[in-house]
Every structure is written in C-alpha cells, then in structure tokens.
Amino acid sequence: MKVSKLKSLLLLIALFFSTSTFAQQYFNVTKYGAKNDSSRLATDAIKKAIDAAAKVGGGTVYFPAGKYLTGPIHLKSNITIFIDAGAELHFSDNFDHYLPMVPSRWEGTEVINFSPLFYAKDVENIAIVGRGLIDGHGKNWWRFSEVEVKKLTEDSKWQKEFKRLNPNVLAPDLPGWIERGFLRPPFIQFMNCKNVQIKDIKIQNSPFWTINPQYCDNVTVDGITIDNPPSPNTDGINPESCRNVRIANCHISVGDDCITIKSGKDRSGRKVNIPAENYTITNCTMLRGHGGVVIGSEMSGGVKNIAITNCIFDGTDRGIRIKSARGRGGVVEDIRVSNIIMRNIRDQAIVLDLQYAKTNPEPISERTPIFRNIHISDITASTNRAGYLNGLEELPISNISFNNVNMTANTGFLIKNSKDISFNNVQLNAKSGNIITTENVSNVNVNGVRTFEPKAGAALVELTNTQGVYIHNSFPIAGTDTFVSVKGEQSKDIVITNNNLKNVAKVLDKAADVKNEIQVTGNIQK
Incomplete structure (x- = not known):
C-alpha cells in the first residue's frame, strides 16, 4: 500500500514538473522565419510561432534583440508575447496589411474595422511583456486623417469595405470620422478577454488609441512607457467597459488624453450596456496630453468604483476631467481621487462637465447622463482654473467633495447646476476673481x-x-x-x-x- 502511494506521489510530482516546464516553453520567432533585421515582413512567421504555442496549450512567443517589421499580431489563449530588451517591433504602415477587417469598437461604437496592431477576441491568459519597444508608425495614418482627408472619397476601397461591413452604423454615431474614408485602428485592442497583462514595454507612434481593452475582465497594465508625439486622438490607456482593471507605474506622454475610462457611446453604448467598473490607477506620471485621467465622454454604459491615487500630471491641458453630454445617458458614480500633484495645467485642474457638447435642456430620460458621488482630496496644483463643475439644468451634478486642496491658479472654482457640494480645508491663491463661485x-x-x-x-x-x-x-x-x-x-x-x-x-x-x-x-x- 505504501509503495503504491509513493508511486502515485512520484507520478504527480513528475506530471507537475512536466506541465510547469511545458507551460514555460519558449517559441523564438526567428525559428519560424522572422528576420530580426527588418528585411522581411514577419507577420506570417509570428503567426506560426503563436499557432505552435497554442497547439501545445500555450507558451511564450519570444522576440530576441533586433528589429522586426510586421503587420497585425493576433493572440490566442495562454500566449505571452515577450519582447526582450533590444528588440523592436515596427508595424507596417501599409493599410492593406490590416485587412481583413475584424470586430472592433471605435470611440464607443461597435464596428467592423481594420485589425488593431495587437488584437485578441474571446481569449484568456494573454500578455505582452518585456523591456523592448513596439512602434506603430502612425504618421501615415495621421496624415490621411488630418492632411489628405480631402483626397479620399467614398470610392476608396477602404471606405467601400467599411460601409459594406457596417450597414447599420450611422454617420451620427461616428461624427466627423465616417466621412473621412476609414477609421484608424487602435494599437492594442483586446475584445472580451480574461486575465490580460501588459507590462514594462515601451510603446510609441500609435495610429489611434494606444491600449484599448474592451469588455475585458482582470486587466493589468504595469510599468509601461507610452510616447506619442502631438497627433490626432492618440490616447494612452483607454480601458472601455472592462471590470477589475489595475493601471500602475506608467509614464505617459501622448497626443490626446493620457488615461481615459469609457463605456460606449450614445445608442450603441446603451444597447451594449456594459459598465467600466472596479478600476485602480496609481503611481503614474503624465507629461503631455489633453487630460491626465479622464472619464468619458463615451460613458453610456456607466462608470463606477474608480480609485485614482499617487499620480503626477505635469504639462497636461487638464488634470482630472469627467465629461459627458445630453444624449449619452449612463451614470458616473463612486469615484475617489487622492494624492495628486499637478503642475503647469493649461486649462482646469478639475473638470466635471455634463455639457461637453452644447445642447438644449430636455426631459430626463435614458439620454440623460448622471454624475454623482465623486470625492477629491489631497491635491496640489498650479493651473489656469482651479475647478469647473457644470451640470444640467434638468439634472445637477450631485454629492461632490473637495478635501485638503492647495492650489495656485489664475481663477478659482466655478460651480454651476450642482448640488450637495462640500469644500473642506481648501487653500487657493488666485490671480483674479473669487476663490469659489456658484451659480x-x-x-x-x-x-x-x-x-x-x-x-x-x-x-x-x-x-x-x-x-x-x-x-x-x-x-x-x-x-x-x-x-x-x-x-x-x-x-x-x-x-x-x-x-x-x-x-x-x-x-x-x-x-x-x-x-x-x-x-x-x-x-x-x-
């Protein structure tokens, strides 16, 4: 009996170590035909490495030092992309390489669009890690978005394909973009995935939003650097309609908002109705961007249970910004902001604006957005305006507190269409006007x-x-x-x-x- 038990124990130990070793198996992309001198497109070789890892249950797809030229990379379950120090992934700027189009979400509206540069859908246990660099070569995408848009017509093959695949997407859902020929892809977009990690890598030159998980659960973004030059809508980290998200130790300088929490836009967002909930954002530095940490304006599925702490914003246009408008619907609630240092903020240190787009009062309905239970404490800032709260005439912003605030500003707090507002231990040196103004x-x-x-x-x-x-x-x-x-x-x-x-x-x-x-x-x- 004892011998039998010993044999069983040894068998279990052997199986454990075999499985552990197996799970840690590395799949070097150069062994599958990828060239680390960027002399040849590595898309197919990378796909072969991912398929080989997936075939045995998962593993690490490894990029040793060197430069790789690639098209989109699609992850499968139990795959880690390891970009080692000295390795650089350069993504092609040939738009055709991002076909066929895939299910995506673009500024809160569900569409079929160009493949994101890193993409996954309905998978689990995926990661992008390492000390290497990924470069989206966004300049060509930006150029067509901003400069050469007038050269694009509805006869462009990309526009034809987009319209063929999106017969029910209306121009009002994507104002200003649907007419521009096509929609640029996000850099990293994982759709409906579980257990996601992005760690330590440097990302630059994103075509559009940089890190954009959608409908994901248990997401960690830790220790990354994002560096996008002044460029159209190149937000840093935009987790949308996700649950249990942790963002920490990141360094961000981008062409739009640094970190933005979203949950869908207008009728499309209300139809999906998946909130963004249980997020922590901590120990991050933001150096350039329209906002440091922003909620909205696409928040139609709701945003709740958010903690933002121990961050520095230096040179952003705004600090904490929560924005929406009539037509969005959705509720933003239970938000805590603490221990933030802001410096050289161009516009406002704190903004809560329910009239981000100018609209006329209307009866309260599912189109009416709601801001409530938002508490801001231990803030040091130098800024243009200390704070701006602007609710709706038909539905005020409610239950907002400012505690232990020390600021220098050109002007103070302006509070409009709000209720249940509290200021505790607020010191503000303003160059002109009142410290607190209410209407x-x-x-x-x-x-x-x-x-x-x-x-x-x-x-x-x-x-x-x-x-x-x-x-x-x-x-x-x-x-x-x-x-x-x-x-x-x-x-x-x-x-x-x-x-x-x-x-x-x-x-x-x-x-x-x-x-x-x-x-x-x-x-x-x-």
Whole structure:
C-alpha cells in the first residue's frame, strides 16, 4: 500500500514538473522565419510561432534583440508575447496589411474595422511583456486623417469595405470620422478577454488609441512607457467597459488624453450596456496630453468604483476631467481621487462637465447622463482654473467633495447646476476673481477656505441663485475686501457662522435682488 502511494506521489510530482516546464516553453520567432533585421515582413512567421504555442496549450512567443517589421499580431489563449530588451517591433504602415477587417469598437461604437496592431477576441491568459519597444508608425495614418482627408472619397476601397461591413452604423454615431474614408485602428485592442497583462514595454507612434481593452475582465497594465508625439486622438490607456482593471507605474506622454475610462457611446453604448467598473490607477506620471485621467465622454454604459491615487500630471491641458453630454445617458458614480500633484495645467485642474457638447435642456430620460458621488482630496496644483463643475439644468451634478486642496491658479472654482457640494480645508491663491463661485447650486458646505493673496474688489466666496449654504471655520487674512457676496433672487438659506473675520473689510455684500435674509452669526468681527 505504501509503495503504491509513493508511486502515485512520484507520478504527480513528475506530471507537475512536466506541465510547469511545458507551460514555460519558449517559441523564438526567428525559428519560424522572422528576420530580426527588418528585411522581411514577419507577420506570417509570428503567426506560426503563436499557432505552435497554442497547439501545445500555450507558451511564450519570444522576440530576441533586433528589429522586426510586421503587420497585425493576433493572440490566442495562454500566449505571452515577450519582447526582450533590444528588440523592436515596427508595424507596417501599409493599410492593406490590416485587412481583413475584424470586430472592433471605435470611440464607443461597435464596428467592423481594420485589425488593431495587437488584437485578441474571446481569449484568456494573454500578455505582452518585456523591456523592448513596439512602434506603430502612425504618421501615415495621421496624415490621411488630418492632411489628405480631402483626397479620399467614398470610392476608396477602404471606405467601400467599411460601409459594406457596417450597414447599420450611422454617420451620427461616428461624427466627423465616417466621412473621412476609414477609421484608424487602435494599437492594442483586446475584445472580451480574461486575465490580460501588459507590462514594462515601451510603446510609441500609435495610429489611434494606444491600449484599448474592451469588455475585458482582470486587466493589468504595469510599468509601461507610452510616447506619442502631438497627433490626432492618440490616447494612452483607454480601458472601455472592462471590470477589475489595475493601471500602475506608467509614464505617459501622448497626443490626446493620457488615461481615459469609457463605456460606449450614445445608442450603441446603451444597447451594449456594459459598465467600466472596479478600476485602480496609481503611481503614474503624465507629461503631455489633453487630460491626465479622464472619464468619458463615451460613458453610456456607466462608470463606477474608480480609485485614482499617487499620480503626477505635469504639462497636461487638464488634470482630472469627467465629461459627458445630453444624449449619452449612463451614470458616473463612486469615484475617489487622492494624492495628486499637478503642475503647469493649461486649462482646469478639475473638470466635471455634463455639457461637453452644447445642447438644449430636455426631459430626463435614458439620454440623460448622471454624475454623482465623486470625492477629491489631497491635491496640489498650479493651473489656469482651479475647478469647473457644470451640470444640467434638468439634472445637477450631485454629492461632490473637495478635501485638503492647495492650489495656485489664475481663477478659482466655478460651480454651476450642482448640488450637495462640500469644500473642506481648501487653500487657493488666485490671480483674479473669487476663490469659489456658484451659480444655480444647492446645499453647499464651505469649511475652512482661505487664500494668502486676496484680491481687491473680489469676494472670497460669490453665490448666485444658490440655496442651502453653510460657511464656517474660515480665517481670512488682512487685505480681504469682502468675505461673501450673494446675488440672485433665488438665493436663500445661507448661514455664515464661526469664522474669524476680524481682517475682513466687509463680511457680506448682498445684492439688491436678494430677497431672503442671510444669517450672519457667531463670527469674530472687528
């Protein structure tokens, strides 16, 4: 009996080591005909290596040092692409190499389009790793998008093929693009995959969005560098309608947004109705881009449970930006942003805008987007405008807080069409205007707001048609002209209490159109 058990144990150990060794098997692409001097297109050789690995259950497709010229690479389950230090994958800029077209999603709309440069669909346990470089050679794609678009007509073979394969995609779903002849492919797009990893590689010159997983579960993007020059829509990392995403330790400089969370656009996004949820973004640096971390504007499937922390934005146009518009629908909720340093932000450090596209008020429906439960803390920034919140007249942005914020800016916070807004321990030195300005807002808590550079003729807080305001625990410094200014006949239920106002020339400036009493009590005054 003991001998039998021993034999069984030895057999299991042998099987384990055999399987482990087997799973770690390497498939060197040069053994399958790839040339590492870029003298020949390696697409077929890479496919042979992937097929060989898949045939035995999976393995690592290995690129040793050298330069490889290739078309699109399609991954299968249990495949790791290992691009070693000194290895460079250069993707062809011949559009025909990205045919036949494949199922894709383009700016939130499902389409059949050119193959992405790296592509996978309905697979699991896939990875792109290594210390090597992948170069999308996007210049030719950008040129046709921006410069030579007028030379393209509906007679182009790419446009004909796109329209043949997409009879139900309407021009309004892809405004400004469907007429341009064709849609550029994303660099890396994995569709409906599980257990995805992209680690350590450098990526540059993407034709379009750079890393764009769609409908994926358990995605890790760690330690990568993305470097796209100023170029059209070359976003960095755009996980769309995914679950359980971790983005960490990345260095990003791109032609559009650095990291963007999306979940589909308008009717197509609402039809699919798959949210982006459970994302963490941490320890990343963004040096160039329209936004540091952005949510939307394609968010029709909803975005929820997002944590953004320990990042640096240096030179982006905006810092944290959440954007949408009437027609999108969807809910953005339960967002936490903390420990962010922003420097040289061209426009706004923080933007929550439900009127990203100009539209007219309409009855609340499935077309109405919602922003709620968004909390921002421990922010240091130098910027043009500190913050901009712009909700809808028919449905305000709600439950937003700013905690432990220290900024220098040209102008302060402008809050419009919002409710349940809280400022706690906010220090802002603005070159002009008010620290906080509200218009059509309700339920505002201002706790400990201050500036060390008060401006003549400007109130620290200016309220217009604002209701339910509690301002307390502030200690304005000498030179402050006015503490609070109130305007608008709808302004009411305003309390100014428990502030040290001995350095303030005027505690309250109440406009003639304010009909309701303002309570000023319990303050230290001259």
